Amino acid sequence: EDQVTQSPEALRLQEGESSSLNCSYTVSGLRGLFWYRQDPGKGPEFLFTLYSAGEEKEKERLKATLTKKESFLHITAPKPEDSATYLCAVQLTSNTGKLIFGQGTTLQVKP
Amino acid sequence: GAGVSQTPSNKVTEKGKYVELRCDPISGHTALYWYRQSLGQGPEFLIYFQGTGAADDSGLPNDRFFAVRPEGSVSTLKIQRTERGDSAVYLCASSNSRTVNTEAFFGQGTRLTVV
Numbered sequence: 575e576d577q578v579t580q581s582p583e584a585l586r587l588q589e590g591e592s593s594s595l596n597c598s599y600t601v602s603g604l605r606g607l608f609w610y611r612q613d614p615g616k617g618p619e620f621l622f623t624l625y626s627a628g629e630e631k632e633k634e635r636l637k638a639t640l641t642k643k644e645s646f647l648h649i650t651a652p653k654p655e656d657s658a659t660y661l662c663a664v665q666l667t668s669n670t671g672k673l674i675f676g677q678g679t680t681l682q683v684k685p
Numbered sequence: 686g687a688g689v690s691q692t693p694s695n696k697v698t699e700k701g702k703y704v705e706l707r708c709d710p711i712s713g714h715t716a717l718y719w720y721r722q723s724l725g726q727g728p729e730f731l732i733y734f735q736g737t738g739a740a741d742d743s744g745l746p747n748d749r750f751f752a753v754r755p756e757g758s759v760s761t762l763k764i765q766r767t768e769r770g771d772s773a774v775y776l777c778a779s780s781n782s783r784t785v786n787t788e789a790f791f792g793q794g795t796r797l798t799v800v
Contacts, residue, residue, distance in 0.1 A: 578727075610791075617689070617776050617791030618728065661727050670741040671716065671780075673789075675727030 576601045580662050580676035587652055587683050595647040595679045597662030607645050608673060609638050610661040618661055652683045687711075689792035691777050697798045698767055706762040706795045710779030717760050718789065719752055720776040728776055734760060767799045 577600045587593055599607070606625050610618035622631045624640040631638050635656065637648040647660055659680045663673035690709040698704050710717050715736055720728035730744040734754045742752075749767075754760040764771055774794040 580727075615793070617778075617793050620788050620790070623788070663727070670733050670735075672718065672730040672733055672741060672744065673720075673728070674730070675720075677725070677727050 576664070576666060576674055578662060578664055578674055578676040580660075580679050582679060583677065584680045585682070587649075587681070589653055589683055589685050590651050592648070592650045592652070594649070595660055595662075595681070597645040597647070597676055598643060599645075599662075599664050600643075601664055601666055601674075603667035605665045605667045607640055608663045608665065609636075609645070609647055610663065612659045612661055612678070621660075649681070652681075654683045654685050657681055657683045689777055689779050689790050691775075691792035691795050693795060694793065695796045695798075697800060700767060700769060700799055702767055704764050704767055704797065706764075706775050706797070708760045708762070708777030708779075708792060710758060710760070710777070711781075711790055712758075714779035714781045714790075715757070716780040716789070717754060718778040718780075719760070719762050720778065722774045722776055722794070724773075731762070731775075764797075767797075769799045772797055772799045 579598045581596045606623050609621040612618045622638040627642045629640050635650050639646050659678040661678045663675040692707045717734040719731040722728045732752045733741040737757045749765045752762045774796050776794045778789040778791045780789040
């Protein structure tokens with residue numbers, strides 16, 4: 575069965591304290607791995623797509639990496655405005671484009 | 686419009702009633718997706734449209750759920766004989782890619798509460 579698991583479920587950081595979020599996946603064939611940010615009461619906002627092991631992408635304080643079994647979202651020197659739920663999702667080679675999401679990691683950054 | 690628009694933002698209905706949820710995708714986007722998100726969980730796929738046709742409806746939980754996109758733009762998700770377990774946030778997303786869900790843009794969702 576295709577599965578996506580994110581850890582930790584919740585993470586509290588002090589402003590400036592760097593950390594990483596994990597997304598582990600077990601799938602039949604990976605077309606792409608996606609990271610989204612979701613603020614309370616809002617829809618998910620696209621951050622990154624990664625397609626092959628070894629690929630890395632960066633945006634401001636965020637950097638996403640991909641291996642054959644997992645992806646990491648590294649947050650460098652976070653600010654309170656980085657507080658949100660971060661969702662990881664996979665798209666399979668065998669399907670029509672639907673995303674299979676993990677349950678998310680809720681990040682709180684305290685000033 | 687500038688983004689994906691979903692109406693209503695909130696809907697409270699009684700158990701057993703029929704509801705319709707509307708999604709206005711970004712103009713020109715051919716792909717449209719419906720997802721359902723329960724509290725503390727990630728979104729769960731329901732159905733995917735490419736143009737007017739449902740290309741993948743494997744996520745619809747049962748035959749009480751149905752969705753249409755008659756003109757290839759606006760889509761309506763219809764739920765018959767609602768149950769308390771249908772309570773969730775229903776999210777719509779659209780994309781201009783024909784085959785890959787790269788940079789799908791999500792609406793703010795419709796929060797459905799069945800009482």
